[in-house]
Amino acid sequence: MDRTLAEARHVIVADLGFGDAGKGTIVDWLTGRVAATARPAARTAAVLRFNGGAQAAHTVVRADGRSHTFAQFGAGTFAGVPTLLTRHALVDPLALAREAAALAALGVPDPLDLISVDRGALITTPLHAAVNRAREAARGGAAHGSCGIGIGETVAYALAHPDLALRAGDTESPARLRRRLLALHDWATTTIHALTATPPQGEWLAGRDIAGPHAGSRGGERLAGRQRAGLPAAAGGAEALPDVEELIRAYRAFARRIRLTGDGEVARLAAAGRLVFEGAQGVLLDEWRGFDPHTTWSTTTFANALELLAEAGVDAGDVCRLGVTRTYATRHGAGPFPSEDPSLAPLLAEPHNGTGRWQGAFRVGHLDLVLLRYAVAVCGGADALAVTHLDTAATAGDRLKVATAWRAGGTRITRLRPGPFTDLTHQRRLTDLALAATPELVAPARSWPALLTDELGVPVAVTSWGPRSGDKHPPTMDFSSTREDRGRVPVP
Amino acid sequence: MGSGRWSHDAYDAAAAYRARTGRDAFDYDAGIRASRRRQDWTAHPDLDPYGVDVRESRDSAEHPESLAVAVLFDVTGSMGYVPRRLQEKLPQLFDLLLDRGYVAHPQLLFGAIGDATCDRVPLQIGQFESDNRMDEQLGRILLEGGGGGQKTESYELAAYFMARHTSIDCWEKRGKRGYLFIIGDELNYPRVYARGANAPVTGYDRGGRRGVAEVIGDRLQDDIDTRDIYAELREMYDTYYILPSGTSYAGDRQVLDHWRGLLGQNVIELDDLDAVSETIALTVGIGEGTIGLDDGLADLRQQGSTAGRSVERALATLAHPAPRDRAASGDRAAPHDRAASGDRVASRDGRGGDRGGRVPVARRSVTRRRDTRGARWV
Numbered sequence: 101m102d103r104t105l106a107e108a109r110h111v112i113v114a115d116l117g118f119g120d121a122g123k124g125t126i127v128d129w130l131t132g133r134v135a136a137t138a139r140p141a142a143r144t145a146a147v148l149r150f151n152g153g154a155q156a157a158h159t160v161v162r163a164d165g166r167s168h169t170f171a172q173f174g175a176g177t178f179a180g181v182p183t184l185l186t187r188h189a190l191v192d193p194l195a196l197a198r199e200a201a202a203l204a205a206l207g208v209p210d211p212l213d214l215i216s217v218d219r220g221a222l223i224t225t226p227l228h229a230a231v232n233r234a235r236e237a238a239r240g241g242a243a244h245g246s247c248g249i250g251i252g253e254t255v256a257y258a259l260a261h262p263d264l265a266l267r268a269g270d271t272e273s274p275a276r277l278r279r280r281l282l283a284l285h286d287w288a289t290t291t292i293h294a295l296t297a298t299p300p301q302g303e304w305l306a307g308r309d310i311a312g313p314h315a316g317s318r319g320g321e322r323l324a325g326r327q328r329a330g331l332p333a334a335a336g337g338a339e340a341l342p343d344v345e346e347l348i349r350a351y352r353a354f355a356r357r358i359r360l361t362g363d364g365e366v367a368r369l370a371a372a373g374r375l376v377f378e379g380a381q382g383v384l385l386d387e388w389r390g391f392d393p394h395t396t397w398s399t400t401t402f403a404n405a406l407e408l409l410a411e412a413g414v415d416a417g418d419v420c421r422l423g424v425t426r427t428y429a430t431r432h433g434a435g436p437f438p439s440e441d442p443s444l445a446p447l448l449a450e451p452h453n454g455t456g457r458w459q460g461a462f463r464v465g466h467l468d469l470v471l472l473r474y475a476v477a478v479c480g481g482a483d484a485l486a487v488t489h490l491d492t493a494a495t496a497g498d499r500l501k502v503a504t505a506w507r508a509g510g511t512r513i514t515r516l517r518p519g520p521f522t523d524l525t526h527q528r529r530l531t532d533l534a535l536a537a538t539p540e541l542v543a544p545a546r547s548w549p550a551l552l553t554d555e556l557g558v559p560v561a562v563t564s565w566g567p568r569s570g571d572k573h574p575p576t577m578d579f580s581s582t583r584e585d586r587g588r589v590p591v592p
Numbered sequence: 593m594g595s596g597r598w599s600h601d602a603y604d605a606a607a608a609y610r611a612r613t614g615r616d617a618f619d620y621d622a623g624i625r626a627s628r629r630r631q632d633w634t635a636h637p638d639l640d641p642y643g644v645d646v647r648e649s650r651d652s653a654e655h656p657e658s659l660a661v662a663v664l665f666d667v668t669g670s671m672g673y674v675p676r677r678l679q680e681k682l683p684q685l686f687d688l689l690l691d692r693g694y695v696a697h698p699q700l701l702f703g704a705i706g707d708a709t710c711d712r713v714p715l716q717i718g719q720f721e722s723d724n725r726m727d728e729q730l731g732r733i734l735l736e737g738g739g740g741g742q743k744t745e746s747y748e749l750a751a752y753f754m755a756r757h758t759s760i761d762c763w764e765k766r767g768k769r770g771y772l773f774i775i776g777d778e779l780n781y782p783r784v785y786a787r788g789a790n791a792p793v794t795g796y797d798r799g800g801r802r803g804v805a806e807v808i809g810d811r812l813q814d815d816i817d818t819r820d821i822y823a824e825l826r827e828m829y830d831t832y833y834i835l836p837s838g839t840s841y842a843g844d845r846q847v848l849d850h851w852r853g854l855l856g857q858n859v860i861e862l863d864d865l866d867a868v869s870e871t872i873a874l875t876v877g878i879g880e881g882t883i884g885l886d887d888g889l890a891d892l893r894q895q896g897s898t899a900g901r902s903v904e905r906a907l908a909t910l911a912h913p914a915p916r917d918r919a920a921s922g923d924r925a926a927p928h929d930r931a932a933s934g935d936r937v938a939s940r941d942g943r944g945g946d947r948g949g950r951v952p953v954a955r956r957s958v959t960r961r962r963d964t965r966g967a968r969w970v
Binding site: 193194195196198200201212219226229230272273274275286340343345347349350352353354356357358360361363508 | 598599601602604606607608609610619653654687690691692693723727769865877
């Protein structure tokens with residue numbers, strides 16, 4: 101696997117930070133750019149989502165001023181490229197219909213025709229969301245900063261009840277759909293009752309409910325890890341639970357309208373053209389490689405996409421693993437952030453990321469090479485980089501620094517060692533380390549792309565000078581050079 | 593998203609998914625009518641039977657035991673408002689079959705029948721589908737509304753196509769017949785004409801009669817007796833005729849007798865058009881032995897359907913003998929005549945008479961022609 105963006109047939113786009121680096125605009129650029137080129141073989145056949153669910157927020161601004169924050173639709177939608185939600189993604193049919201309506205209002209013809217969903221994809225229901233909000237409310241001051249739409253609950257429930265988890269394919273069978281929704285309803289009723297009726301004390305979750313019989317399994321470990329973090333405080337108010345019959349009607353309509361796919365779909369699409377895998381969140385939030393417990397219930401590295409491509413029989417040499425990073429670091433929600441510098445916020449325009457209702461404030465800091473090196477390492481390497489927000493960096497000028505190392509407990513740290521896979525104890529140690537670390541900040545001596553290429557050993561394939569597709573372009577200079585910036589200017 | 597929002601979301605989502613978008617609404621019909629003169633009307637390419645080798649219903653990993661269910665309806669003028677109502681109602685059929693577990697893996701095909709003597713588009717046949725694409729095909733059917741005044745339509749051409757140009761795994765792999773429903777109000781022509789006649793027979797189009805050669809593209813040596821083609825068809829499909837109210841010949845004795853002559857007791861009079869999907873679903877369910885009539889009617893009531901009484905009346909003749917005993921014994925309830933059942937069992941081993949291997953249909957010769965030329969036809 102050593103392909104540049106131009107040579108590779110398929111591209112996997114992953115965020116090397118905590119999210120919000122600009123995957124959406126890169127995917128929009130990739131799909132739109134190739135759609136405009138003459139070679140049909142290079143056309144993007146589909147954008148594939150390989151992690152996360154409706155909580156994704158990938159904002160794309162088009163040249164004509166249209167803007168949409170993509171959640172379940174891929175960011176290639178404006179370019180007319182269809183989206184496949186693979187079995188690693190989660191689907192929320194109710195939110196999907198809303199998003200389709202929003203896209204239709206923006207002039208996308210028949211958006212629902214552009215979506216297909218693997219039968220194995222988990223479904224996020226309002227039942228999961230209700231439990232999510234009840235749990236978050238019960239945590240009080242120790243809230244996780246969840247999005248409040250039930251993504252984590254959906255994954256947790258599926259890990260605890262693999263035979264009862266609701267998947268997209270279940271909507272095709274009314275009997276199975278009903279059975280599973282009723283089970284979900286029972287679970288939600290019991291769980292919310294436990295959260296609201298009896299004010300929980302201490303580690304009340306441990307060994308109870310979904311974690312119980314699965315402790316020690318992968319699911320149990322994950323559950324235990326998550327639960328350690330949240331010490332519930334006051335009980336929240338109960339909300340009316342969704343009516344199962346109403347949901348059945350909606351999900352049956354979903355099954356009738358949306359194309360559901362099975363094995364072989366990725367191979368079929370790969371034969372038809374280029375595949376662009378659009379990651380959600382960021383590598384540093386990865387469920388196993390992130391700073392536990394401030395992680396997402398999702399594999400955010402290239403792993404899922406590579407697995408899908410391998411199953412489809414795609415030669416690994418045909419794949420470009422594209423890591424995306426801003427020229428500075430951001431973080432939405434709680435968790436360690438060594439290079440955080442709130443004084444940068446006024447310099448760094450952030451039109452699309454406000455303070456989240458459930459997630460908390462949007463945080464900014466300096467580019468952190470320690471974290472980036474770690475991200476590339478846990479990804480198993482990357483083939484190319486996309487560097488975004490060069491325009492913001494140009495505006496901020498020399499106020500933006502680079503963290504080349506951390507100082508913690510008298511030690512200078514330049515690299516974080518990836519631990520054994522799925523060892524959450526190791527991840528907790530990294531979290532503690534990051535919380536205690538002070539960054540060594542230096543002024544960048546070279547252009548951002550040159551600096552990143554040198555420090556990470558990965559060539560820069562795309563630079564982005566603004567939110568629009570036209571603001572991106574492949575670099576023309578040799579970034580392995582250490583010469584001073586050649587005075588690059590944004591291309592209008 | 594806050595609490596209390598979910599119910600709106602669920603309602604809105606259901607509506608959004610059900611909403612027909614511009615492309616698959618019934619606008620093929622409207623578009624053709626608006627933009628072309630009648631003599632230029634054509635079938636949608638997806639539905640044009642000309643040159644089609646086979647329409648297939650196939651097993652797959654996702655649908656390991658597919659069951660072919662075809663619904664063809666008359667779209668000529670004598671049907672009145674019925675075709676439009678059918679076009680609106682039939683999308684429910686798939687849900688009905690699945691919702692109560694009547695059939696695990698139905699694959700549905702829709703088609704439309706006109707009059708090859710005077711219509712521009714005498715036959716339209718979609719593809720067997722097991723997802724929402726069948727709705728698109730239903731929406732692309734051109735409701736020509738033509739036909740002549742002679743009380744006959746080209747049902748026999750449709751029967752010929754279904755008998756010779758479909759290939760269904762339920763039959764070919766498992767010896768299990770598919771289901772075919774023909775909804776109409778008139779008689780078959782006495783013969784499947786091999787080719788057209790130059791002389792205009794009747795009607796206002798003056799185009800003259802067209803035959804298999806012109807409509808489907810096969811070159812037959814001779815015409816086929818309509819009774820023979822139905823006999824051939826019934827080897828592969830449990831075939832039903834539905835005469836709905838609201839059509840010109842609803843309740844017409846001659847029409848009913850004609851169809852009973854072809855299909856035995858598989859003739860259904862339907863007095864409430866809105867119950868068409870329920871009628872078909874229950875017929876299939878009873879045929880599959882997954883439901884008895886009483887249970888099926890109870891299902892309908894439970895769903896709040898008002899179609900129960902119409903369906904009950906419509907299916908009263910089919911439900912004898914009581915199918916539940918047969919279902920309980922593990923055998924498949926057979927509302928159709930017994931002789932056909934015997935055929936089915938026999939053909940399970942030997943793959944059934946002359947419908948053995950996959951003969952290229954266009955070249956298949958007519959072997960079943962009997963001496964019926966002089967016979968009086970209805």
